[in-house]
Amino acid sequence: MSGTYKRCWCFLIRLYIGCNLIFFVSCQQSTEDAGIRIRWADKRATGLRIPRQLALAVAADSLNQRMAVRLAGNETSMLGQFQLADNDILFEPLIPLTRGLHYTIWLGNKRLGEVAIPNLNPDDKPTVLGIYPTQDSLPENLLKIYLHFSRPMREGQSPKYVAILKNKNDTLPGVLLDLQPELWNADRTLLTLWLDPGRIKRDLQPNKRLGAPLQTGVPYQIVVSANWPDTQGATLGRSATKSFVTVPRDSLSPDPEQWSINQPKQGSLDPLEVTFGEPLDYSLLTETLHVIDEEGRAIAGKWQPVDEEKRGLFKPVMSWNTGQYRLKIESRLEDLAGNNLNRPFDRDITRKNKSPTPHLFVDMLFRVK
Amino acid sequence: MKKTYAILALGVAGLLFLATTTRPIQNQYGMVTGTPSIKSINALTFGPDGVLFIGDGKSATVFAVDTKDAAPVDKSAGADIKNIDQKIAALLGTEVANITIQDIAVNPVSKNVYCAVQHSDGTPVLLKIEGDKLSAVSLKDVPFSMLALTNVAAEDAKDRRGESLRVASISDMGYADGKVMVSGLSNQEFGSTFRSIPFPFTNTQNQASLEIYHAAHGKYETMAPIKTFTTTEIKGKKYLLASYTCTPLVLFPLDELKAGSHVKGRTVAEMGSGNSPLDMVIMKKGDESFLMMANSSRPVFKVKYKNLEEYQGSLTTPVVENFATAGVDFVSLPLTNVIQLDKLDDTHMVLLQRRSNGSLDLWTSNERYL
Incomplete structure (x- = not known):
């Protein structure tokens, strides 16, 4: 009795596995056999490649009238373009296909296949x-x-x-x-x-x-x-x-007169180091400072805020030549409270205090020996 | 025989000359046919003859595209699409959560509605709505022209442009009297810019700084960003009518907005803080005109134009009660959660509204609201 039961049980398990396998294979077949492939660009599914033989009867100029791609379970045909590319019919949607969603491909009323856009690798995350x-x-x-x-x-x-x-x-x-x-x-x-x-x-x-x-x-x-x-x-x-x-609040404009500048060595690629004495705006620091030579030419290089934005390093592309240079500071440079070189962020304009004439730039001179 | 050769040689030379000097043919607005590289669509507005202006904040550029949708329609039933976000998502093959409607604009000639949609990956899509039908507007091989929005540049700014972190976002755009007007905000310093750009595009763009008296703030301030604006005429003089975050309504004389100028506006209404204006249009019924304004945290406001014209004061004292209002009187309409608003004709508006049942509908209003 127990032997018959066991055999019966084994048969059922086999049948179950077998059915599952058939189901699994047939699922794969619907896309694999149809040969529809996803076109990727920059990790985005930007198109579908449909083998030409799936729609041989359709002339190239009527692909857009006869063919359609739809979200699985949806009757709306997606906006996009069908065209011949190599031996395939290429469908380009207006926006990339969405990861995790399924799409069906149609020729008139005939379903040619279904494609699932795989989810992103779960470890592939921004930081x-x-x-x-x-x-x-x-x-x-x-x-x-x-x-x-x-x-x-x-x-x-x-x-x-x-x-x-x-x-x-x-x-x-x-x-x-x-x-x-x-x-x-x-x-x-x-x-x-x-x-x-x-x-x-x-x-x-x-x-x-x-x-x-x-x-x-x-x-x-x-x-x-x-x-x-x-x-x-x-x-x-x-x-x-x-x-x-x-x-407590910071109500004072940054004052370049309080800044200090190191002296890079002639012939070196030493960074120019400007110490502000207070932290300044991270984003503005990278582009409101400019180094100009005696002839008025801008020196190529890159600014990098360091030391909690209290210092700026300028790394020149070419080594320093002897001579006088100018650190040109755009007045729109701000500290953390939005005070710029020309005015504090929060000022009482009804008070007639003597504010200096606003300038677009403030210059500081330094020498390379 | 010699003569024949000479003529032939001349002909070949002429052809060569033509081949080297042939330029793309420009249409009356200086547009050439091609594919504009539009990276984002933040704002839409129509110019003359079906020309659509596209404000692209990502590339800090205004594009003018000839939609060729210029067959005049006098009377239109307007647009009407329920659950428009779901319909757009299905057309694009994605889920509603992945799309955002950025702006709508009615083509004043054909009365078709144009709609800018952004996918979550940043891809912009331009759609056209005719009645209850949605279709894609192709931006491939179209007549277009473009103008990059420039900043006051430093000496070496040109070399750095490629890597610059500075971006001018576009908060609103309008067209009147041959000029495209663009309001924007920088991602670095807290400053607001207002540009007036002649169309057809040349190399000029006038940039003015605008100063307003913000009654809710109680002091002059120059830096508040304009959220939305329109242009209008009061007693024969042209004005820019602008609204800001915290909702003051301010008039600037248009003829004073010149390059590098600093213009002081006149605040005519204070519509309550804790709110952000979204869109405004001017409507007309019989002899009476109205300003209609959609808001983030308030219903649609209606201001009688006559009151605006007659209000000669300027709000100079702070509004005492918080969230209170002052200046020109206005009416709150029974229209809440209106996200986008444009004018179909003098008496009809096209609205994008989140209904109380959660559905996002595009529909056309009738005279009832005027």
Whole structure:
């Protein structure tokens, strides 16, 4: 009895495995046999290659009328172009095909096949490379925060994925300015966030009613959520946090007269090192400083903010020649509180204080010996 | 025989000369046919004869594209598509969460609605809506021209442009009297720019800084970014009517907006802080005109134009109560969560609205709201 039962049980298991295998093979067949392939570019599924023999009867100029690609289970034909490419029919959708979704390919009412766009490798995730300013004590009238990512991120998401926490647990609402479109650099890896300027400016209505966004002497955290997707749909995977404590407000413009410059050696590739005495704006530092030679020519090289943005290093492409140089500073350069070389961010314009005439540039001289 | 050779030689030389000097044929707006490399679509607005201006913040460029959609239509039923986001997602073969509607613009000639959509990977798509039909607008081999938005550059800025981190985002765009107007914001310094660009494009673009008196703030400030604007005429004088975050409504005389000028605006209404204006249009019913304005946290506002014209004051004292309003009177319409707004004709508006049942609908309003 037990032997018969065992045999019967084994048969059932075999039958189950067999059926599954058949099912598995037939699933594979629907795309494999049809030979439809995905065209990839930059990890994005930018097209489908459909073997020409699947639609031999269709003339090249009527492919767009006769053929269609649809989201599986959907009756809407997708927008895109069919054309002949090599021995295939190439379908190019208006936007890349979405990972994790299935698509069906049709010739009139005949289904030619189905394609699944594979999910991204779960380990292939973007990361937060930096949150600026770097310093862990920041003025209470801090104006800007920069988030630097390793890959282009999806836009328009910051209100959902960035929060400022007070005392490690209270999320502060309405602290960051909700700007649409957001302020991204061209490759979408650096995002500028503004703390609400109306609340920073003293005595303005939002400031009076809602108070300044940050108060002196309080521990805060900037938290970037792990759920923020990049342009390919991969999420950060790990959240990023920057903790800082606020110090009293900074109401003074950066003053180049207080800066110091090292003297690079003639014939060397030594970096020019400018010490500011206070941290300055991360993004502006990389492009508002220029080195000019005696003939007025700009020296090629790259600026790099170091030491928590309190120093700037300029690495020249060519070695230094003897002579006098000029460090040309654009006046739009700001400190962490948005004070630039010409004016403090928050000034009482009803007070008639003597402000110097604004200049586009401020120059500092140095010598290479 | 010699003569024949000479003529032949001359002919060949002439042909060669022609071949080397042939340039792409330009149309009346100085456009040439080709494929514009548009990286993003932040704003849309129509110019003359079906010319569509596309504001591309990513490449800091304004493109002018001839849509060839210029057959005049006097009366149109407008557009009407329920759950438009789901329909667009199906047409693009993706899920609703992966798309964002960036802007809509009505072609004033054909009355067709153009809609800019952005995919989550940043790919821009331009769609045309005729009634309840959606179709793609091809930007391949079209007559177009373009103008790069320039910044005040440093001496070596030219060498660095390729790697510059500085980007001018485009918050709104408009066209009037042969000029494309673009409002924008920099990702580096907190400054707002307003550009007025003659069309057909030349090399000139006037950049002005605008100063407003922000009643809710109580002081002059130069730096607030314009969120949306339109142009208008009051007592024979042309004005820029702009609205900012925290919603003051400000008039700037257009003839004063010149290169490098610094223009002080007159705040005519304070529509409450904690809100951001989204779109505005000017409508007309009989002899009366109205300004209609869509908002992020308020319903659509309607301002009687007569009141705007008659309001000669300028708000100089802060609005005392928070979230309160001042200046020219306005009416809140029973239209909430309107995300996009454009004018179909004098009495009809095309609206993109998130309904209370969660559905995102594109529809056309009638005179009832005027």
